[in-house]
Amino acid sequence: MASNSLLSKxxxxxxxxxxxxxxxxxxxxxxxxxxxxxxxxxVIQMGLAENPLSLDVIEEWIKKNPKASICxxxxxxxxxxxxxxxxxxxxxxxxxAIANFMSKARGGRVKFDPDRVVMAGGATxxxxxxxxxxxxxxxxxxxxxxxxxxxxxxxxxxxxxKIVPVDCDSSNNFQVTxxxxxxxxxxxxxxxINIKGLIITNPSNPLGTxxxxxxxxxxxxFINDKNIHLVCDEIYAGTVFSCPKFTCVTEVLQDxxxxxxxxxxxxxxxxxxxxxxxxxxxxxxxxxxTVVNCARKMSSFGLVxxxxxxxxxxxxxxxxxxxxxxxxxxxxxxxxxxFFTTGLEEVGINCLKGNAGLFCWMDLxxxxxxxxxxxxxxxxxxxxxxxxxxxxxxxxxxxVEPGWFRVCFANMDEHTVEVALKRIRAFVGLEGDKKSxxxxxxxxxxxxxxNRRQEGLRLSFxxxxxxxxxxxxxxxxxxxxxxxxxxLRAS
Amino acid sequence: MCMLSTKATCNSHGQDSSYFLGxxxxxxxxxxxxxxxxxIIQMGLAENQLCFDILKSWLAKNPDAxxxxxxxxxxxxxxxxxxxxxxxxxxxxALAEFMSEIRGNKxxxxxxxxxxxxxxxxxxxxxxxxxxxxxxAFLLPTPYYPGFDRDLKWRTGVEIVPIQCTSSNGFxxxxxxxxxxxxxxxxxxxxVKGVLVTNPSNPLGTxxxxxxxNMLVSFVEDxxxxxxxxEIYSGTAFSTPSFVSVMEILKERECDENGSDVxxxxxxxxxxxxxxxxxxxRVGAIYSNDDRVVSAATKMSSFGLVxxxxxxxxxxxxxxxxxxxxxxxxxxxxxxxxxxxxxxxxQKAGISCLKGNAGLFCWVDMxxxxxxxxxxxxxxxxxxxxxxxxxxxxPGxxxxxTEPGWFRVCFANMSEDTLDxxxxxLKAFVTEYYNIPEVNGHHQTIHLNHSRRRSLTKWVFxxxxxxxxxxxxx
Numbered sequence: 001m002a003s004n005s006l007l008s009k010x011x012x013x014x015x016x017x018x019x020x021x022x023x024x025x026x027x028x029x030x031x032x033x034x035x036x037x038x039x040x041x042x043v044i045q046m047g048l049a050e051n052p053l054s055l056d057v058i059e060e061w062i063k064k065n066p067k068a069s070i071c072x073x074x075x076x077x078x079x080x081x082x083x084x085x086x087x088x089x090x091x092x093x094x095x096x097a098i099a100n101f102m103s104k105a106r107g108g109r110v111k112f113d114p115d116r117v118v119m120a121g122g123a124t125x126x127x128x129x130x131x132x133x134x135x136x137x138x139x140x141x142x143x144x145x146x147x148x149x150x151x152x153x154x155x156x157x158x159x160x161x162k163i164v165p166v167d168c169d170s171s172n173n174f175q176v177t178x179x180x181x182x183x184x185x186x187x188x189x190x191x192x193i194n195i196k197g198l199i200i201t202n203p204s205n206p207l208g209t210x211x212x213x214x215x216x217x218x219x220x221x222f223i224n225d226k227n228i229h230l231v232c233d234e235i236y237a238g239t240v241f242s243c244p245k246f247t248c249v250t251e252v253l254q255d256x257x258x259x260x261x262x263x264x265x266x267x268x269x270x271x272x273x274x275x276x277x278x279x280x281x282x283x284x285x286x287x288x289x290t291v292v293n294c295a296r297k298m299s300s301f302g303l304v305x306x307x308x309x310x311x312x313x314x315x316x317x318x319x320x321x322x323x324x325x326x327x328x329x330x331x332x333x334x335x336x337x338x339f340f341t342t343g344l345e346e347v348g349i350n351c352l353k354g355n356a357g358l359f360c361w362m363d364l365x366x367x368x369x370x371x372x373x374x375x376x377x378x379x380x381x382x383x384x385x386x387x388x389x390x391x392x393x394x395x396x397x398x399x400v401e402p403g404w405f406r407v408c409f410a411n412m413d414e415h416t417v418e419v420a421l422k423r424i425r426a427f428v429g430l431e432g433d434k435k436s437x438x439x440x441x442x443x444x445x446x447x448x449x450x451n452r453r454q455e456g457l458r459l460s461f462x463x464x465x466x467x468x469x470x471x472x473x474x475x476x477x478x479x480x481x482x483x484x485x486x487x488l489r490a491s
Numbered sequence: 492m493c494m495l496s497t498k499a500t501c502n503s504h505g506q507d508s509s510y511f512l513g514x515x516x517x518x519x520x521x522x523x524x525x526x527x528x529x530x531i532i533q534m535g536l537a538e539n540q541l542c543f544d545i546l547k548s549w550l551a552k553n554p555d556a557x558x559x560x561x562x563x564x565x566x567x568x569x570x571x572x573x574x575x576x577x578x579x580x581x582x583x584x585a586l587a588e589f590m591s592e593i594r595g596n597k598x599x600x601x602x603x604x605x606x607x608x609x610x611x612x613x614x615x616x617x618x619x620x621x622x623x624x625x626x627x628a629f630l631l632p633t634p635y636y637p638g639f640d641r642d643l644k645w646r647t648g649v650e651i652v653p654i655q656c657t658s659s660n661g662f663x664x665x666x667x668x669x670x671x672x673x674x675x676x677x678x679x680x681x682x683v684k685g686v687l688v689t690n691p692s693n694p695l696g697t698x699x700x701x702x703x704x705n706m707l708v709s710f711v712e713d714x715x716x717x718x719x720x721x722e723i724y725s726g727t728a729f730s731t732p733s734f735v736s737v738m739e740i741l742k743e744r745e746c747d748e749n750g751s752d753v754x755x756x757x758x759x760x761x762x763x764x765x766x767x768x769x770x771x772x773r774v775g776a777i778y779s780n781d782d783r784v785v786s787a788a789t790k791m792s793s794f795g796l797v798x799x800x801x802x803x804x805x806x807x808x809x810x811x812x813x814x815x816x817x818x819x820x821x822x823x824x825x826x827x828x829x830x831x832x833x834x835x836x837x838q839k840a841g842i843s844c845l846k847g848n849a850g851l852f853c854w855v856d857m858x859x860x861x862x863x864x865x866x867x868x869x870x871x872x873x874x875x876x877x878x879x880x881x882x883x884x885x886p887g888x889x890x891x892x893t894e895p896g897w898f899r900v901c902f903a904n905m906s907e908d909t910l911d912x913x914x915x916x917l918k919a920f921v922t923e924y925y926n927i928p929e930v931n932g933h934h935q936t937i938h939l940n941h942s943r944r945r946s947l948t949k950w951v952f953x954x955x956x957x958x959x960x961x962x963x964x965x
Contacts, residue, residue: 006684006717006756011621011787018790055568062559062567069559071550071804079550080543086610086770121609121795122574128794132646133499137625158620158646158791227494262494271574278573278799280609294499298646301613305798306771 015157017150024381025390034388036415044420047390049205049358050411051239051275053336054329058274061321068314070307078310085306088299090119094309097316098268098283104322105238105273110250112285118295119309120282121302123235123269127154127199129284129302130265133294134229135161135196141231142166142184142198144176146361146397146404148205148233155199164188164195167400170363173352174207176200178218185226197229197263198222203236203246206397206406207361208354210246217252224259231265238273238326240356241334261287270312272358274325279308333358333410336417340409343421347428351407358410362391365403367428376402387427389420498646513873517883524909532913535883537693537851538904539727539768541825542818546767549814556807559800570799576792578607582802585809586776590761592815593726598738606777606788607802609795611723611762612642614775615687617791618758619647621784622717628652628681629719630672632664634854634890634897636693643687652676652683655893658856661845662695664688664703669710685717685756686710691724691734694890694899695854696830696847698728704740712753719758726766726819728849729827738778755781763805765851766822772801826851826903829910833902836914840921851903855884858896860925869895880920882913 005012025047034042066072070079085091095114102112120126135141137160143151145165155161166184168174181198188195200219202211211219223230232249240246249266253259266285271277281304284295316322341351341360351360368375373395380393383405394404409417513535522530554560559567573579583602591599608614623629625648631639632654643649654672656662669686676683686707690699711718720737728734737757741747746754759778764770774797777788809815833853834844845854861868866888873886876898887897902910 006622006715007781007783007787008621008624011783016787016790050572052568052572055571058571059565059567063565071556072554073551076547076550079547080540083543083546083769083771084538084540086764086773121613122793125794133496136496136498139496153790153793158794229494276571278571280574280796280798288495290495290499294495297641300610300641301616301646302609302795303773305773305801307801307804308798311800 010158015153017152017157025384025392028384028388029390032388034416034419036413036419040419041388043384043388043390044416044423045390045411046407046409046420047392048411049272049408050277051272051329051333051358053275053332053410054325055275057321057325057328058276058315061315061318062311065314065318068311070310082306082310086303088119088296088303090117090304091306091309091313093313093317094304097313098281100319101270101316101322102237102268102283102285104319104326106246106248106251110248116285116287116292118284118286118292119299119302119304120284120295122271122277122280122282123233123267124150124154124282125280125302126267126269126282126284127151127231127233128157128159129295129298130231130267130286130291131155131159131161132298133291134231134265135159137161139194139196140164140188142181142188142195144168144180144200146174146206146394146399148201149396149398151199161196162193164193165398166198169401170352170404173209174204174361175211175215176219178222181219181222195226195228197231199231199233201233201236202249203234203240203356205236205357206359206392206394207352208357208359209352209361210240210244210356212244213247213252216247216249217255220249220252220256220259220264223263224256227260227263229263229265231267233267235267235269235272236357237268238329239333239358241330241337242355244355246356262290263288265291273329275329279312280304281308281312336409336414339414340407340417340421343417344424347425349424349428352404359406359408362405362407363403364405365401368403371402373402379403380405383427387423389423513877513883513885516877520881522881522909524906528912529881531877531881531883532909532916533883533904534901534913535885535899536904537765537901538770539765539822539826539851540904541829542768542822545814545818545821546808549808549811553807553811556804559803566803567800570803573799574796576607576789576796578605578797579799579802579806581810582797582806583607585806586761586763586774589809589815590725590776590778592812593766593819594734594736594739598736598742600738600778604778604780604782604785606779606785606792607797608775608777608788608792609773609797610764610770610775611721611760612638612775613773613792613795614760614762614777615639615642615719615721616645616647617788617795618719618760618777618784619643619649620791621787622719622758623647623649623684625649626681627684628676628679630654630669630676630683630686632656632662632668632688632692634662634694634887634892636689637885637889637891639687649684650676650679650681652679652681653891653893654686658845658894658897661697662692662854663700664707666706666710669706673714683714683716685719687719687721689721689724690737691722691728691849693724693850694852694885694887695845696850696852697845697854698732698734698849700732701735701740704735704737705744708737708740708744708746708753708757711756712751715752715756717756717758718753719760721760723760723762723765724850725761726822727826727851729823729830730848732848734849755779755784758784767818769805772805773797774801774805829902829907832907832910833900833914836910837900837917840914840918842917842921852899852901855898855900856896857898858894860921861896864895866895872896873898875924876917876920880916882916 029043029045032042034044066074069075070082095117098117099112099114120129140162143163143165145167166180168176185195237246264287268283270281286292350363354360367379376393383389383391392406517531517533520530522532583605587600587602587605608617628650630652633656652672652675654668725734761776763774779785843856847853860872869886869888876882885899
């Protein structure tokens with residue numbers, strides 16, 4: 001029978017996933033954020049998968065293309081039409097621009113149909129919408145672990161869909177195997193759990209790797225055989241910076257006999273590839289007409305602002321810009337990745353060999369006291385409190401092997417990366433004179449907040465917990481000093 | 492086993508309803524002042540196109556805000572990265588103050604209790620997710636916005652039970668109707684979690700009286716349930732009686748935190764789509780005094796945040812008090828004039844409206860033009876109006892009205908000339924079809940001229956939905 005509570009279960013349960021110990025790292029960071037000059041001993045944020053490295057390229061374009069904004073004198077003639085436009089099909093040129101960008105981010109190897117491009121409120125909204133279209137409350141999706149922690153919320157909170165993890169481990173570089181899928185599927189079925197599909201993130205978060213063609217083909221074969229859906233969250237497709245190149249699921253469909261395309265769906269976003277999470281551009285792309293229609297109707301709950309559609313249309317239809325951006329971004333990510341991983345290797349810390357994403361999957365198993373998650377937590381707290389780096393422990397990604405950590409490298413400037421590496425060296429004991437003197441800090445640091453500078457427009461950070469990749473507690477990287485806005489001041 | 496979800500294959504998004512079909516017909520033959528003067532005039536779209544010039548001129552004077560600049564320096568990068576679901580503080584502050592200004596500063600809103608959403612569509616759905624379980628119900632006075640069937644019910648599983656209102660008292664909510672609705676829900680074994688009202692009302696174009704509001708507050712207090720007040724038209728209340736927000740009533744009743752719990756059970760939904768005419772920007776908000784609702788809704792807003800560039804632009808706009816003051820008053824003035832034009836034009840055609848003082852539409856009484864007092868007759872009349880008169884208006888049945896013959900006609904989404912033309916067409920239709928002489932503001936008895944009636948089977952009506960966006964324009 002209905003509960004007696006005045007609020008819904010959804011409103012009062014933990015399905016939003018924010019009450020995890022995982023947030024202790026954020027608290028430590030919030031309480032003592034690193035700043036190059038003003039708080040050089042603060043905690044460095046390495047838990048945030050953001051990509052600001054090539055925003056300057058976008059800014060340049062915006063400066064040169066005032067017409068793309070509906071607010072400039074050059075562009076204001078369109079203000080009324082744009083401000084008025086709420087058609088959930090989106091601007092045709094926006095869909096065309098997105099299809100074009102998606103294609104280019106895949107090296108032109110796949111062509112996308114603009115009529116299948118459906119908007120959503122970021123990838124967060126897109127993933128939820130896809131679940132609403134494909135599954136009923138109580139149904140389940142297979143998700144290879146380790147996986148993005150917020151899937152718990154995005155896939156299941158309001159939809160009632162369950163996650164059935166498919167465990168992967170380092171024995172084969174965390175690749176998903178057919179055997180693992182079959183085992184998870186059977187086990188679920190034996191427990192009367194109705195599996196509606198498989199969702200993969202390719203390139204993977206947190207692994208920072210792309211799924212190879214053969215594995216991808218086997219995944220498609222698997223779902224095709226079982227007649228369940230395949231959702232490919234490809235939001236990092238454009239962050240591939242080295243070999244092997246990215247294989248989009250579309251590329252392997254032809255290799256699977258009698259492939260039922262009605263089962264294939266792609267989730268995309270510009271938040272990672274272009275580094276614009278604030279603009280909330282999420283996309284559902286499905287080969288299933290009914291899903292396209294349904295997702296489009298549902299997109300009413302999270303349309304992309306027409307102002308944003310208008311600007312991005314012009315930007316992404318500019319082929320020269322797109323090529324230049326993708327190339328520049330890829331180069332800068334490669335360089336940053338190399339810089340960081342080399343630094344780690346120099347002190348004997350290895351990462352899973354990555355070729356994509358904004359992070360490394362760092363192997364600290366040998367630093368564990370024992371191969372347990374308790375030991376992982378102990379190590380993690382030490383990293384936060386002594387080394388003063390907010391990294392993300394593998395357990396928060398539901399990794400089944402203790403000792404792995406996701407470390408983001410793109411959301412800071414190079415100097416900060418150097419500082420982080422220095423601290424890691426010191427921690428591992430190779431930099432004698434730079435021992436950690438701040439030995440006995442408690443978990444919840446009480447030191448006065450240095451650098452509580454009000455950067456940009458974000459002026460205060462409530463003490464409530466945050467969820468990484470969903471919200472950033474500040475508007476800009478804490479590592480770049482920006483003057484306070486004279487135009488907009490909080491009281 | 493069904494391959495897709497029940498939600499994907501069912502009908503409760505409500506988009507196969509007649510409300511949207513008229514829109515489809517419009518799409519096939521849309522009126523254009525120059526290129527298609529015989530086309531269908533869109534009068535089913537509750538948009539406010541009357542004051543864009545004011546916003547455009549503000550933009551011209553404020554280049555920094557317009558171009559994501561601060562002192563000439565670009566802050567695009569900051570905005571691009573900002574995805575905090577608490578929103579840009581300056582924006583929420585400005586929005587809270589704007590909401591207060593619209594209410595004559597009789598109430599104030601705390602930005603920390605304001606949750607941003609991707610339009611009122613998202614705000615309403617989010618509130619349902621927070622306040623009710625699947626299978627529970629909200630009571631809504633009829634007639635109501637057709638989109639509620641989707642926004643409140645579709646993905647949430649919440650039911651709507653109507654509070655029947657009639658023309659006998661101007662469609663106001665009565666105590667009896669409320670109680671009857673509540674009992675009806677109980678009969679259907681539905682647990683009622685709250686009442687949701689739209690004030691000012693869509694489709695009525697009227698503001699709720701103090702009486703009604705007090706009655707509602709007492710009712711929800713007594714039943715221990717929620718009250719959601721969708722006040723997205725609050726800035727369009729252009730003539731007396733002035734708009735009274737439910738928040739004002741709570742304040743008058745001193746239902747503050749130390750008083751009755753009803754304080755925590757009243758929630759307001761707002762948006763800039765109607766008042767500012769910016770539906771494309773997807774700016775909605777939920778206001779609640781209940782911290783838990785604020786907290787849950789904030790987390791849910793991750794599924795539909797407001798674009799940071801839009802927040803930034805609007806923060807600058809709404810912080811400019813000269814602009815907001817001028818806009819609010821000019822908006823009222825223009826809406827008032829426009830509504831007057833529609834009302835008097837309709838009168839000349841022998842058609843009256845519910846006396847309205849708000850909104851972007853009139854609730855028009857065409858009962859006297861019905862062949863019979865039935866919804867079939869209403870549909871016949873509606874089809875004639877869409878196909879012959881070539882006006883897309885919204886039939887009352889699509890708004891769940893219990894009385895046939897009422898139609899919602901929008902007046903703010905077109906030029907004055909277009910409105911004139913629409914009125915001419917309507918008058919010509921009434922005159923020709925019902926064979927009545929020129930009417931000078933008097934309501935004439937209509938004698939149907941059967942020899943002139945065309946065969947109704949002439950209109951082939953395509954019922955299957957070809958996936959046009961219906962534009963959730965309320």
